[in-house]
Amino acid sequence: MLPGGWNSNLLTETRFTTPWVRTEYVNTDGGARWLRFFRERGPEGGETVLESPLTGYTPALTYRESWNRGVFSPALVPADEYSDGLTRTGDVIRANVPMYGDGAGHAGWAATTRARTALYRDGELFAEHPAVGGKGFRVPPGAADYRLVVETERGAPAALSTRTSTAWTFRSEHAEGDDPLPLPVSVVRFSPALDARNTARSGGIYRIPVRVERQRGSTVGEVRDLTVEVSFDDGATWNPAQIRKGRVTVRHPAAAGFVSLRARAADAAGNTVEQTVIRAYRIASRN
Structure with a gap:
């Protein structure tokens, strides 16, 4: 974004194979801000898209940015940048949430093989459609308790976050x-220290930074409760994980495989979020 609020439509594209390191030099005259995109295309047309916020830089400083690192899961971003988030306009409830944001906080979208968005009103299924987001749900004007569920699946070449489920009340x-x-x-966000191939070492104790990200501009309250569970068999069985000082403690098995994560958070007003990410990241021995 140029000084005075003007947007430049100049887009430059660089193609590369991941993992990859790039050095960029940017102009900061007049407080110019930059918007970046990452697109990963599969052999059959499937695509993952990550987008940065509008970012300003200080001259003569060096910045290091990481992209496309797990865990890929829902991200709440400022409404004036990417999406409206989860909103109500009059009597229409819409869920326009980037469901595949990366561990660094970039908004993210991905091609899916199956998706479902369902809205429950006072415990009863009100409406649903087989997509993420969509035109929204027109509901009665009176106050009610709602549960909005978004489920997604994606296939090859994606190997991580192959199944996700998020439910808000x-x-x-x-x-x-x-x-x-x-x-x-x-939403609950995980930012594990993964290598360039989104892999952590198998065996031993591993600690994952975790935080609850609240939707800006809403009346959501302070976090009252947060629990996390871990699975090493794609969600067939789950075990509780300890959370201490903003980190989840996980004991990795010795064998290579994947770690799935399930979390639940509640605020002081009783609003909740439940998230499940199957194959959140990979584990392997490093010889």
Whole structure:
């Protein structure tokens, strides 16, 4: 973005094979800000897209940025940058959440082989459609308890976050005005220290940074409770994990494989989020 709020439509593309290291030099005159994209295309047309926020840089400084590192899961981003998030406009509830944000916090979208968005009202299925996002759900104006569920699956060449499920619960009623009202929801974000191939060492104790990311502009409260479970058999069995000082402690098995993560968070007002990421990251021995 150029000074004065002007947008430049100049896009430059560099093709490469991951993992890859790139050095860029950017212009900062007048407070210019930069927007970057990462696109990964599969052999049969499947695509993953990551997008940075508008970022400003200080002259003569060096910045290091990491892209396309797990865990790939829902991310809540400022509504004026990528999407509306999870909102209500009048009596229409919409879920426009990037479901494959990376561990560095970039918004992310991906081609899916199956998707489902379902809205429950006062415990009953209200409506659903076989896609992520969509045109939204028109609901009665009165106050009610809602549960919004988004499920996705993706296939090869994607090897991580092959199945995800996110369920938000919140209370909502008619929203005045024409602007989307951010609903009181959160997501749980994991940022493990993975190598360039999104792999951690098998065997031993591993600690994963975790945080609860709240939707900006909403009435979501302070986090009251957070629990995390871990699975090493693609979700067939789960075991509770200890959380201490913002880190989840996981004991990796000796064999190579994948780690799946399941989390639940609640705020002081009773709003909740439940997330499951099957094959959140890979583990392997490093000889």
